[in-house]
Amino acid sequence: MVDTIRNVLIPVENGYDTVDVQVVDNAIAAISPGCDATNSAIDGKNKLLLPGFVNAHTHSSEMWQRGIMSVFPLELWLAELYDFAPLDIEKVYLSALGTAVETLLSGGTTVVDHLVLIPGKELETIASAVRAYKEVGIRAFVAPLIQDESLSAGIPSGESEQIHEPYFRSTQATLEIISEAVKQFHRPDEGMYIATAPTGIQLCSDALFTGCIELSEKYDLCRHSHLLETKAQEKLAQEKYGCSAVEHLKRIGYLSDRTSLAHCVHLTEADITILAETKSTVVHNPLSNLRLGSGIAPILKYRQAGINVTFGCDGASSNDSQDLLEAIKIGSILHNVTDSDYQHWITPRQAVEMASLGGAKALNMTSELGSLSVGKKADLVMYDLTSLSLLPRTDPIGLLVLGRPTNVVNSVWVNGKQIVADGKVKTIDVDNLRQELFNHSQWQTTRKSQTVAQIEAHYRTVMNLS
Template sequence: MSAGLSSGQDAEGILGHRAGEAIAAIAPSLEVIGTAINGENKLLLPGFFNAHSHSSEMWQRGIIPPLPLELWLAQLYDFAPLDLEKVYLSALGTAVETLFSGGTSVVDHLILIPGKELETIATAVRAYKEIGIRAFVSPLIQDESMTAGIPSGETKQNHEAYFRSTQATLELIEEAVRQFHRPDEGMSILVAPTGIQLCSDALFQGCIELSDKYNLCRHSHLLETKAQEKLAQEKYGCSAVEHLGRIGYLGDRTSLAHCIHLTDTDIAILAETKSTVVHNPLSNLRLGSGIAPILKYRQAGVNVSFGCDGASSNDSQDLLEAIKIGSILHNITDFDYQHWITPRQSVEMASLGGAKGLNMADKLGSLTVGKKADLVMYDLTSLSLLPRTDPIGLLILGRPTNAVESVWVNGKQVVANGKVTTINVDDLRQQLYDHSQWDTKRKSQTVAQLEAYYRTVMDLL
């Protein structure tokens, strides 16, 4: 494959070509090997990372009312799909939306069907392999019940035991690694405890051991809400970041979603341990969780990438939208405009930042000879990218629609002429329609049970 790159001019030139799965050379003029790609008025970039998502939430997008995370989760789990076919379809849908918004990799913090955990993982893996996106499947695990995620305040609470033991959960993840962890084939398994709010130290320690044994990356939510900040003090007598640092969970293979309520000391710990923050600006706003101090992270040297989060806490998997909001949102948090994120910095965060967080910076994240050919080509004649100015600025600061012309993952073209080549998207659309129904009056019994208590401990009464 050879590809051309236009930086806003009408000039046409060859950017590079690949041999097999990797970029073999980059130069203004190269001998064409294989099929030549017309790059006139096209923008070629490394594929972005949707570095935090929950694919099966797709079935509840648009229906959960405005609620903070702890009550939102109660409603989510009351109506979570217990259907493997829905797991399959929503993984496909997540992948398609990611591809059409510049992503070539997705981190799926996958919600597991109780009693069908391995089947859930196998189903998502099958979907991602079929479509051809690079996937980092991160089975969402916990070993404490839902109510344990809410601070106790002045009350004393007894929580029901979780239905699966810590040891059984760790054995489940180890079996998933044996069956599905194939990074050379574009399919990785991560250890992914949901977070300090629903996980014991024993579960975190077990995940650390599995991570070290199999060279796995680690993924978790961290300090998404004020409630979690309070809970950490109740559980540990210190911040959650300090505690995770002490038990050894942080490191250069660890990515942490949200990271909103952190102190300067916490930020220094993340920088020292080379941990990655995954910024999910839309869900943070949707759930009223807060604005993560992303500019502080960048100034401290913390690696930052972008995620869409789940499709019912964001209600979309549009990665370009998350990148735009996640870039300009912080202009209001620091008066010094020299600290604001530029469009080119956003591109680097979305590509190389994502790769660093998954220990893949030597293989992915930039247009570099020897790296994997995970590439996205945008059509600069798309109406949403006109009139012609700075193509990077138009892509990041604009509202690109139908702008992705081609996508390659591991050198294989999975989108051509704006259409997915590996699955029938019209058929997917029909199946998503057929497996759902209009619903505007749904009520959650668990939210009704928890709301008064939540409002009490969060001083909302």
């Protein structure tokens, strides 16, 4: 199959060029004015073509709790989430569909889903998300969220002695689930990937991390995890290891050029050096970091140190959105207040490169994704520059990143297949999805979490909030 996008605007070093972009099968075959005529010509006039962005960290099933979670820091927020997030397989499927659609319509062609698993139905949970992503046609890295320690273990002990209930599933049983998931669902040729993804040092043993390293090396999988999202996690690492979490992860071999780490809000200068040396990626989630009061990740420092940084929406109840353009905007301009030297600030073009090529680098796929280059896979997004929120005409990328663009995605291709045309997803019935999300939910207001009531006093004590 051959598609030619005619007379479309693309960014070049000193501005923009109007070109034709030819897609043959799943790859970009030509970028030049006046490509040969094809059976399928698409009008790109007054439109901007960019490589697809990567939503490099989210939790799709959190969609069911968005808009209602209490104003809490992460540790208490998680306790509430656990109390009120009983899932079923159908809800996992529907929220993965919703996450894919929202990502596509805000410029993303790839999603990294740190997927919450239903206890006792782990493989069915993964299968349900995989089914949804395949139906929509988005490129997906399903990263099952795993742990082997109980929720209370994620809070520092302080000067008190804490006894934690054993986790309900053994470390070995968890690793066997991931191994089986790889065998059943890891299909890179079909745009479907499994990643190893322990939730973080706060809820995972070294045995779980090292087991994930072994699986990653055996099957050539990406690695993912949360890292130092909160001050509490910084304290906890010192209690558990007597050093920073980054130093410990380096010691056990988890950090590498195939490792992406969500948040990284509280890093030391030594930590920054380690991440740069190991070529690990930081996934910046500015909206959830603000929503949960976790802090502002110093990503300008990270970039200056040579660390690859990309963007994630995070889950839809800590954000409470899957609008990737919003995350990119906030994740760029937020840092103008963290460094007075404006020469370090992130420009719109740099933000676009972080979201596309930076995302590809996080997934060890820069040879295949992340830029408009002949030979790379055709994961492309075309924006309508006549949309009201992208007018009047100035700098197209500036308007896209610094504005508040709404309904601006005209077309999306993933692996050469057009899955969005004229602003509408072609692969699934989005109106039916909206109705299903409505039918499977209800209006709610406030509620009380029993787990929060049990742990809040201890949390306030160890965080010096008493």
